[in-house]
Amino acid sequence: MEILAKAAFTFYCLIICMGSIMAVASRSLVRALVGLIAVMIAVAGMYLLLAAPFIAFMQILIYVGGVSVLIFFAIMLSRASAEGDEAGPVSLRKAVNAFACLLTPAIILSLIIIYHPEAALDAPTNVPPALLGEGMLGPYLLPFELISVVLFAAMAGAVLAAWRKRGRK
Amino acid sequence: MTDLMLFQLVGVFLFCVGIFGLVRRKTLMGMLIALELMINGAGLSIVAAAQLTTGDAVRGQLAALFVMGLAAAEATLMLAIILVVVKRFKSGQTDRISQMRG
Numbered sequence: 001m002e003i004l005a006k007a008a009f010t011f012y013c014l015i016i017c018m019g020s021i022m023a024v025a026s027r028s029l030v031r032a033l034v035g036l037i038a039v040m041i042a043v044a045g046m047y048l049l050l051a052a053p054f055i056a057f058m059q060i061l062i063y064v065g066g067v068s069v070l071i072f073f074a075i076m077l078s079r080a081s082a083e084g085d086e087a088g089p090v091s092l093r094k095a096v097n098a099f100a101c102l103l104t105p106a107i108i109l110s111l112i113i114i115y116h117p118e119a120a121l122d123a124p125t126n127v128p129p130a131l132l133g134e135g136m137l138g139p140y141l142l143p144f145e146l147i148s149v150v151l152f153a154a155m156a157g158a159v160l161a162a163w164r165k166r167g168r169k
Numbered sequence: 170m171t172d173l174m175l176f177q178l179v180g181v182f183l184f185c186v187g188i189f190g191l192v193r194r195k196t197l198m199g200m201l202i203a204l205e206l207m208i209n210g211a212g213l214s215i216v217a218a219a220q221l222t223t224g225d226a227v228r229g230q231l232a233a234l235f236v237m238g239l240a241a242a243e244a245t246l247m248l249a250i251i252l253v254v255v256k257r258f259k260s261g262q263t264d265r266i267s268q269m270r271g
Contacts, residue, residue: 074198162252
């Protein structure tokens with residue numbers, strides 16, 4: 001079983017590496033979106049490996065089912081050309097900035113993680129979804145309600161922002 | 170190398186690649202995709218910390234759920250903002266959107 005888990009972890013890691021590179025480097029935005037969806041599914045697999053199946057299903061439902069469709073609409077409605085607006089060379093300054101932004105947090109955070117390891121359990125904690133529900137309706141009721149308010153405000157704001165007034169061109 | 174470390178490193182990788190894309194991309198849609206990568210890395214890191222340490226696992230998983238909810242709200246708003254910007258500037262390229270007063 002140990003070997004199987006390690007194999008699955010390596011497999012998801014490979015998908016995450018390839019998908020994320022595709023998502024940031026692909027010229028076509030639709031291809032980038034496909035890379036992002038692959039990453040999302042692989043992260044859901046990681047959640048399964050962490051013994052959090054509820055989070056994994058939520059990841060698939062919310063990200064793969066919802067957010068990726070929204071991003072696809074954004075790409076489609078902004079009339080990105082087939083070649084993509086991303087085509088053409090990236091200026092040297094931008095590339096250098098991007099690599100600096102990649103390396104600085106990568107080095108700092110990896111060094112912290114590797115040299116100051118937290119005491120870790122050998123096997124992940126098993127939390128039944130019933131406990132999550134109790135937590136949501138018990139001690140964390142306020143954030144749970146607040147997030148629905150935030151979602152409603154975001155939806156209403158989105159409709160208001162994208163509203164085309166009648167009569168005006 | 171503990172398991173926790175491996176999962177955290179994957180989370181950091183996703184986050185850093187997301188930052189790279191956020192800076193390098195030339196359009197708003199590309200930046201939105203990179204942003205989602207960063208949020209995924211953060212969520213993975215939170216759940217790994219919740220499941221593999223002695224901390225409260227329920228709290229960690231709920232935090233990940235809240236992150237997902239906020240990401241969904243953010244994606245909705247970004248869609249509306251991109252629509253408005255593209256309508257006004259006829260382009261989603263960030264270099265052309267430099268005028269504050271339309």
